[in-house]
Amino acid sequence: MTITDKTEDDLLLDGFFEAARAPVPAPDAALTLRVLADAGRELARQGLPAAAAPRAQTGWFGFIGGWPSLSGLAAATAAGVWIGFAPPASLSDVTSAVLGDDLSVSVFSMENLLGTEG
């Protein structure tokens, strides 16, 4: 079908389909950690502790303690992201007073998390 063959109905739907096909942002760290935490829980549920797998203890993953640590890390990361977006006034006052107004701490970048560095 060429563009000139399209009916008014086709053109109407094309507009909706095009809107829905807008680029979707990549998964953020919080979602990625939720998914990895699920994977870890599933291994544990099946009696396959990932700690037994040598590969699981390499790099950043082993450094943070393997799968058991992921649930807590996911929650902590989500909380950290939220605090970063909306710091309570009291927290903001304290950090500003002690550390100054500009403070940014990054423990894990997405590159580290996804192992895409280097």
Next chain:
Amino acid sequence: MNASADQWSEAPDEALLVAFGNGDAEAARILTSRLLPRVLAQAQRMLGNRAEAEDAAQEAMLRLWRNAGNWRQGEARISTWLYRVVANLCTDRLRSRRSVGLDSIAEPADPAPSAAESMVDQQRHRALSDALAQLPERQAQAVALRHLEGLANPEIAEIMDITVEAVESLTARGKRSLVALLAGRKAELGYDDH
């Protein structure tokens, strides 16, 4: 990147899933980086809502992890299987919108919309998603796979486990229903010029 990651980087998804089923956690990390973006995008396009899409994507990946122990290489492609799972999860979620009705269409529904979407596009996306919710589930899935994912009819037939002719029929009926559902809202969704 460490040696084991290099070892797995070229492996097919199916081999990685079998490795995960045998307890290899590195395989899960690589599969997540490969598959989650596409899974999330499919859910977002169908649902028009980021939070719902993230929940559906997480659930789809969880089902993948749970199926790892039973996965046999050569039996199915993970990409095909995931398209089916995500489509099913999304139509389940869309079904819950039916009681809301079409009156809510075109309201800004996503508290965290994609920066790439204009306000009009957000409204049209949400309107389309709500209209898909009114369709029979198989019609909604066929339309979404064809026109939102851009898949060819034979691939959709494989995903939905039906014939190509059935895909064509579902898609045609689904589009007719969508036109009927959306035509009355052209003006409020920026179609004055048509």
